[in-house]
Amino acid sequence: MSKKKNIFQRLGESPVWKSIFRSGVPRTRRQRMMSVLNSVFLHLHPVRLPRHAVKLKFTWCMGGLTFFLYLVLTITGILLMFYYRPTVEYAYTDIIDLREQVPLGIMREIHRWGAHAMVITVWLHMFRVFMTGSYKPPREFNWVVGVILLFLTLLLSFTGYLLPWDQLAIWAVTVGTNMARATPFLGHEGPGAALLSLGDINFVHAASDIRFALLGGRFVGESALLRFYVLHCIGLPFIIMIFMAVHFWRVRKDGGISGPT
Amino acid sequence: MDKQERHYNIFKLNRVFAISSILFLLLLIWTFADDYSRSWRTYQSEFREMEIVQTDSLLKLEEKMLNEMSEYQEALSLLKTVEESLTEKDEELERFEDELSSLDDDKYAASQEYISVKAEYDVAKYLYEEAVAKGHGDPEETGSKLERLEASLLQHRLKSEEAEQKYEDIEEQILGIKADKKAAQDQISRLRRKAEVLGKKLQKVDPDEMTFGNRLGNSIRDLPVLDFLAPYYKIDQIVIKDITEDLNFANVPKVDRCTTCHMGIATPGYEDAPQPHTTHPDLELYLLSESPHPKESFGCTSCHSGRGRGTDFTYSAHTPRNEEQAKEWEEKYGWHELHYWDTPMFPVQYTEAGCFKCHNQEIYLEGADKLSLGTNLIERAGCFGCHTIERYQDKRRIGPDLNRIASKVSKDWTYLWIRDPKAFRHNSWMPKFFELENNSSDEDVARTNQELHAIVHYLFNNSEDFSLNDVPRWGDVTRGEDLVNSLGCLGCHRIENEPTDEVTSLQSLRRDHGPNLVGVGAKTSREWIYNWLKEPKRFSPETTMPNLRLSNQEAADIAAYLMTLDGNGFKGQEVPSQNNLELDKIVLSFLLQMNSDYDSRIMLSGMEEKEKLDYTGEKLIRFYGCFGCHNISGFEDEKPIGIELTEVGIKHADKLDFGLLKIEHTKLAWFTQKLLHPRSFDKDKVKTAYEKLRMPNFDFDEAEVEALSTALLGFEKASYGVKPARSVNPDVHEGQWLVREFNCQGCHFVEGDGGAVRPTITDWLRSANGIDQETAEEVTADFSPPDLNSQGSKTQPDWLFEFFKKPFIIRPSLKARMPTFHFTDDEWNSIIKYFQFLDGQELAYESPHHVDITTSSYKAGEKLQELGECNKCHFYGTTFPSQTADTWAPNLALVKERLRPEWVSAWLDDPQSMMKGTKMPAPSIPTLEEVQDPDVLEFVGEDVAALAGNRSVLINGLTDYLYTIPGKIDISREVLGYFSKNGYNFLQPVEDEEGDEWDDEEW
Amino acid sequence: MNSKTLRKVSLFALVYFSMSFLFAGGTITGTVKYEGKVPRMKALKMAADPICDGKHKDAPARMEWLVVSDSGELKNAFVWIKEGADNYPAPEEHAVLDQNGCIYSPHVLGVQVDQVVDILNTDGTLHNVHSLSKRNPQFNIAMPKFKKKKEVTFTKSEMMFPIKCDVHPWMKCYVAVVNHPFFDVTGEDGNFKISGLPAGTYTLEVWHEKLGTKTVSVTVADGATETVDFTLTKPKKKK
């Protein structure tokens, strides 16, 4: 190694660089540990790991990819929100325009395929965790959080499915939400709904059951579009982020990645 | 390296990372490239090249023309001389310019001072107002300050205005010196305007013509990523507020981006350019802002359908015209059918379907011949008898009335006729129900033979009595034939023994209005024909056959002639005998539809044969829907049996039953198959007899099917905000309907179309007068029912109304006879209003035309009439024209009752422009120049000479005179008397006394 | 007129006028004959109009649809260059169509595009001039006694359309509007002459109202005279 420092080395030692990346360019063991500790993003990880935990064969990296897909979906989703208006007048035509006219309208493809991919990665992540028996104490609760995250992922995907407002969307959601009609007690065609009445007054009917609450109407219509949009863009992402935080936190708190003892 | 705490070989990881990063980068670039590479960009740059070439050549041409234009050269030389003369005044001009610049400084300073004082003044004013109103401060002090400032303000204003005035004076002087130059320059730029526009355009599109800076900008403005700033190539879209697209939940304004690729569509000059740059084939009617369908308010897909927002070949839902084109497109554009779009573009041969979206009330749409043919075929074939179509609601049934059938035809004839109408009359419109694709098996035939017995039984059993009057005279066949050929019968009927190769058109359909008369003698009796001719409505109250006011003799003659048309009949065909076993089966299958098996059998065994026939006859007529086209007693209020077609144009292909047939699953393929082979969708299906398809076969040919499909494709209720005026005017609608329904165009021209009878008149003229074809053709128009062009502005509505009610002879030499139609007053009025609408006349009543016979113009008119020798051709009341019958023209005594003076004046001014080919010459109105000639002056006399040169006054005078011609108005009797004495064959050349061995007719 | 044709026209005018001084151009002459039985032309009955009748007191006017001399020369055949000639501007001199004795003379008239045609009324009776043209706009003008002359022009080239008089139904003549001056109508002797043709190959056509048309290809050199004879026969009757 020549004595003369090249520009990158100098840059790496400059005060500005150091103020941002406190530990400097990680070269030594210490620096490497510090760079993980000091980074808000990397400190999700412990500094050191058991050897098997870095093997792809073991982790499949599925959890990481799921999280990454979540980020990709957030970014492309935000970009799409610039061009998309959740009203019956515009929703469909805005989607057409994404293909026909909007620069880099490919965002929609990335978003849609990314969403599909995320459902798959979540399942595979769960499968991996199960197959390695990693849900066992002390990680029982994190498994439960994981199941909730899986459920939320499906809901996110489902709510997004309606937004293009085409035949595929409206009928998939109609089929999906029709089942809610039959929710015991809460759906007007569900068993037990008839019991929730006083005298002749029926409290659970077509315009007051859980499906109505979900759609904002008896049918998939304008208010359903708005509800699904709000849930898809704000409601569910907000909730899923809370659970994600818990999930990641508990990975560390429950003793890091699982492994044989 | 710290082996202890590492797992992977970092170099290996680096390599993997490098490769994947490069891969990612490449893909990212690919993503951008993919986003950038849009086919419309290529088309736009292609078009730009073409635009450059075209603009360049236009510019060169313009320059050349300018160089050849003397006016321009003069202007140029003028400019030159003016400029030369200006140099002499250079000194003076320079002095003025200097002065001007110093004055400019003064002016600026003065105005600045004024502005600052004004600001102070405004403040003072505010303070004073405050002081007075609210007591903040001393009103007196502020008041005096305000006064002081006001004075100063005035002073400054004066100063400033003075400076300005001075400046303007000098400016004016300079302008005065330069005035000539400016005038010359203005003239030049006026002449050069077009060239300048072209030059500017060229500078915009052609990089070679650009300045360096622009060229630089041009070369980077369309680069990927940078092109979001100010690109040259960009998507062009037309947003149409009035025309919406139905998204089921909402109607949104139409957005058409077609012009993104079809850039030359509305620019003349690219007619021969390849697609997509080609100019629209009919700019007069479409796209241009001065046309009736400007692109700004109609766009493209509102007519053509398709996906207007698409910017790529496939995604704009182009539809190929045939398999071949589909293949070609697949190769050329990677085209595939866009499944997920419900309104794909109409294939080019069905384009006219788009017209129907707005023009859906019109009976005939000029320019949309295929669509009109389609709707006309629907009307002629009577599709609406079985299929509800909103447009045709409450229309009369198109087939003959069967309520009195027994008096007209025999049972056997009826049986054979229903079984196969075309076997009797090759071009009958009665479709075939039996022995088609799904009922030709032996079993089916055995059943349908019995079905026919039941139907015939029902019809005759329920036929009302109808008394036939005896024919009072012996008819003459030759005279009858002449009458049929000349009265105008052939405007609606044909007499054709064999199929011809005539292509179906609107015109040919007019002659199909009534049945082909071939075989009529074999079908019915002389008595029936006689009675029918004398009063069609007695037999069939709803018939469209009018009353021709035939004398007994005439009716007898025609009946005698028609009886000779016994055609082929049903030679050799016999009615199969009744088979009770089969009949029982039919009865049972109908009984089973309503009853249990057990009950049915009991009911069957309890039925007499007649009962069975009654029962099945009724059921079968209901099953086949015969009442859709015919009046049959007992079925007056029956609902049509077919599927509603009002909106069939937007029906989804997957809602159509293709059965097990292996054809393309598209709407058009289905329409075509259904119309050509209506029962073929039953192929390979297992169905009971009365589950089968029952649409009859009309024997349409492919061209007819294409026209019908065009109309069907157009059937939709478009929610467009714009509606053509004639479509929404109820009177016009009704009038147009009546004209269509009663086939006025069989004889007359209405809206420039019709006169189907004319070729037969030619034939008649030739045969009856013994003249050659060429001559006969030349004079056909003179002996045919009149062209009703400009009828609305021509006749007085009151007169027309009376005439309709009680027609009489107007054109004396015409043999064709205006029949009496038994319309209601309202119906006649709507026809009149329709005529008026066509000529922009909306007036219902007019005061009579008063003529002052003392004016000089009246006298001049009288003289002109004399000079023009109108009496050579025109009747004056009962005064016959001086010339022979072949040039006779209407009675001028009728003018005052019949015509509108405005029309008469216009007509006299230029008859040819109102009615092309008319025999009426434009009267010669003497000009000022002509009356200088003493000879002429002598001829025309004082009154005319005094007004010579004042053409319109003279014409009005002539018009006025015409309104005072006395005499009998209805001269029918006189005219008929003349012809009965002299015969009609006046066109025949007079025989030479000397023998002629070389017969002219041979030529 | 668009500038393209304007340019062409002016160019050819230039060439035409300059060349005509230098060279005489080529000439085509010939005779048109008729072979076959000659029908007798029937006399026209003009009793309807005494003025007309009065003009033919000595000998009745006869039809003119096939006028053949004793030796077979055909009158009123129109010979013209059908293909090969370019546009020429209209000449200054007027063409004349006279209505004399209630007969059009000449019976066959050739004019150039935009050439002025004087329609004369020598009869002093009411005529009307009704053109049955297809490409040119039709006209129908009354010419009462006092109207001696009417000027008309035809703006489009059109081969042979009739002009007739509705007042006198027997009156009929034929007019051809040609875009160049190379045409002629045969006289009693059946002769025609087309001169001043620039060298080149042309399609020459002969037209007769009853006998139809015939074409030949002719190559003409400057200063030379080509002779082309036509023989027309009665056309086969159309089935």
Added chain:
Amino acid sequence: MVELKHFINGISHPTVILTVILFIYPFIFPPTNWFEKWNKRLKFDFFWTKKGLITVYTFFIGFMIIGVQDENAKHILLKPDNVPIVGLLFLVHFFLWLSMNQGMKNDKLIDAGEKPNEYHDPKDKVLVWPDLVYIELIALVLLMAFLLVWSIGLEAPLEQPANPTNSPNPAKAPWYFLGLQEMLVYFDPWLAGVVFPTLMIIGLMAIPYIDINREVSGFYSFKHRRIAASIFIFGWLWLWINLIMVGTFLRGPNWNFFGPFEYWDLHKLEVLTNINLSDLIYIKLLGVGLPENILLREIFGFIVFFGYFLIMPPLLAKTVFKKLHQSMGNFKYGVFIFLVLSMVALPIKMYLRWIFNLKYIIAIPEFFLNI
């Protein structure tokens, strides 16, 4: 080829494919020693070797190659929204193989008294920077690259504008819910759409609390937790994923079954003459009419239903799950057996439908209560 397609169409029918699966399943994922013996004997562990993976993939790819050349199969396989499911098929099998492969190896090590492959000396740790961070980064870049290829190559679907009056046939839920839609064939919506999904979530959540096996944690293994693993794989893979596949690829218009190479004919009809248990017993078996009283009418249904959920658990506790019951205790066992029985209820109902055309065990449409 045509015969092959017919054969595949035939065996794809749920009755065949599910039967085969159910029958083979315990031999591939043996929950007991007896099955394991057969597993060994049948050499089913071959599937989890590299050769096994190649063999299965060869079959998959072969099927896909035949599929994209067939007009009907191509239409379904290459439908944009179905592509993830095709991918899912490959992915799921790969990861199943990956886990089983490692599990098998570990099982052998443990049987030999050694530590599993994943085991490393606790002191032998690896620094997160750069090893983990780096491979994570590479994985992300590759995933992003993959997403881009996918997005460029395949357009997101967009059909006609939403039209509430014109329902497509078949109207399908998003693919990940197709399992539920498939269940609708056998159960009423309140069960298929509400109760079962809820039970699934609860069941998944309950796994760590029921599974009392503490040893096998943090490494792949099958043999040493074979009951837990085989039940989970059965539920997740065989039932859930498989039903999605059926719902996506094999259900056409009117939710009729169509083989992969079959044309989706709108007019295809299937016999639908399902009857309720009460009809079956009262009318067919006893030959009497249905009693008026609802409880009386459905008495047999209740017997079957409660019998299944109340009698089966103790019965099983005494026999098959004797050991399990002892080690789990009553409560855990109760939850466990309830969930397992619920899960198994699905295939049971399927068979009852196929064999007896049974519609409902308990049918009280008056209260929307149909089971």
